[in-house]
Amino acid sequence: xxxxxxxxxxxxxxxxxxxxxxxxxxxxxxxxxxxxxxxxxxxxxxxxxxxxxxxxxxxxxxxxxxxxxxxxxxxxxxxxxxxxxxxxxxxxxxxxxxxxxxxxxxxxxxxxxxxxxxxxxxxxxxxxxxxxxxxxxxxxxxxxxxxxxxxxxxxxxxxxxxxxxxxxxxxxxxxxxxxxxxxxxxxxxxxxxxxxxxxxxxxxxxxxxxxxxxxxxxxxxxxxxxxxxxxxx
Numbered sequence: 696x697x698x699x700x701x702x703x704x705x706x707x708x709x710x711x712x713x714x715x716x717x718x719x720x721x722x723x724x725x726x727x728x729x730x731x732x733x734x735x736x737x738x739x740x741x742x743x744x745x746x747x748x749x750x751x752x753x754x755x756x757x758x759x760x761x762x763x764x765x766x767x768x769x770x771x772x773x774x775x776x777x778x779x780x781x782x783x784x785x786x787x788x789x790x791x792x793x794x795x796x797x798x799x800x801x802x803x804x805x806x807x808x809x810x811x812x813x814x815x816x817x818x819x820x821x822x823x824x825x826x827x828x829x830x831x832x833x834x835x836x837x838x839x840x841x842x843x844x845x846x847x848x849x850x851x852x853x854x855x856x857x858x859x860x861x862x863x864x865x866x867x868x869x870x871x872x873x874x875x876x877x878x879x880x881x882x883x884x885x886x887x888x889x890x891x892x893x894x895x896x897x898x899x900x901x902x903x904x905x906x907x908x909x910x911x912x913x914x915x916x917x918x919x920x921x922x923x924x925x926x927x928x
Contacts, residue, residue, distance in 0.1 A: 749780035816849055823889055
């Protein structure tokens with residue numbers, strides 16, 4: 696009986712050791728997989744070179760030289776994809792790349808106030824916003840103050856909201872009323888407009904003339920001088 700008991704104990708210990716070995720192996724494999732996912736150490740020379748190209752792209756965007764900006768951003772994505780600037784270039788290119796392309800059609804689930812089509816004015820300024828966004832709360836009233844002067848230039852302002860997070864149609868309508876925002880504002884249909892204009896952050900804006908996007912960026916960067924220059928072509 697003693698021999699049998701010792702034999703059984705030995706089998707149990709062997710089973711536990713095997714199970715422990717299996718757990719250790721699994722942990723080692725998991726650690727190796729996590730190590731493989733770690734980004735490679737930054738190369739200072741590449742980061743510096745990428746930053747230089749990004750600066751050139753940014754300067755081109757400031758003066759509305761979108762052809763140069765597209766070329767610089769494309770080079771960043773191709774030559775320095777792992778750098779910080781290279782990664783940022785992808786989002787920027789999605790915006791700048793729209794310039795010169797056909798504009799997405801205006802589609803809304805419903806109009807919160809007014810209504811609009813591209814045919815209503817020579818140029819349309821589309822603004823994407825949400826009532827919970829602090830920057831939108833600053834930009835929307837400013838655009839409301841400029842709307843009349845923009846109309847004289849042949850530019851209509853149209854707003855689009857998805858009514859996300861804590862927002863409701865009631866809170867959006869209250870914001871519009873409190874800030875005397877009278878231009879048309881529509882509730883997006885399945886984020887169609889945001890998708891069509893590659894909106895990844897708000898507030899965002901786009902200028903459309905003759906069916907094509909002539910500018911895309913942050914509404915705060917769109918001053919009267921820039922608008923005049925873009926409209927003149």
